[in-house]
Amino acid sequence: MESFVLLIxxxxxxxxxxxxxxxxxxxxxxxxxxxxxxLEARAKEGDKEAxxxxxxxxxxxxxxxxxxxxxxxxxxxxxxxxxxxxxxxxGDLYASGCGTLRDPKxxxxxxxxxxxxxxxxxxxxxxxxxxxxxxxxxxxxxxxEVFK
Numbered sequence: 001m002e003s004f005v006l007l008i009x010x011x012x013x014x015x016x017x018x019x020x021x022x023x024x025x026x027x028x029x030x031x032x033x034x035x036x037x038x039l040e041a042r043a044k045e046g047d048k049e050a051x052x053x054x055x056x057x058x059x060x061x062x063x064x065x066x067x068x069x070x071x072x073x074x075x076x077x078x079x080x081x082x083x084x085x086x087x088x089x090x091g092d093l094y095a096s097g098c099g100t101l102r103d104p105k106x107x108x109x110x111x112x113x114x115x116x117x118x119x120x121x122x123x124x125x126x127x128x129x130x131x132x133x134x135x136x137x138x139x140x141x142x143x144x145e146v147f148k
Contacts, residue, residue: 043073051077071099084127087114108142
């Protein structure tokens, strides 16, 4: 009887693990394409949540074909918001040339905007201490590069 119960528990554990792995599988290219089209439609309507979702794609996907779309929506969001995290991402996009031409001056400007917004809010933003320190280091490096 005990071995039967152990066998049942083992089967449940294996099935649960398999189901969990199945849920984490990446979506197919067709599903991704549909998801991004729906996300873009929402962003075109002014949905800020959809625009933020595009910002997250930069960190999750690391796929160059999405960079122009990510750059577009992050730029629009940055123009509307004083969110330092958005300005930080826009600075990263300009610094790396993802979705746009590499532009150290604009990158520096975005990083300074992010740092200003973070400081002006009394550091009550979503930026972590590490992100704040990263901004300061990037600003110093870019100032050296831009103002040679």
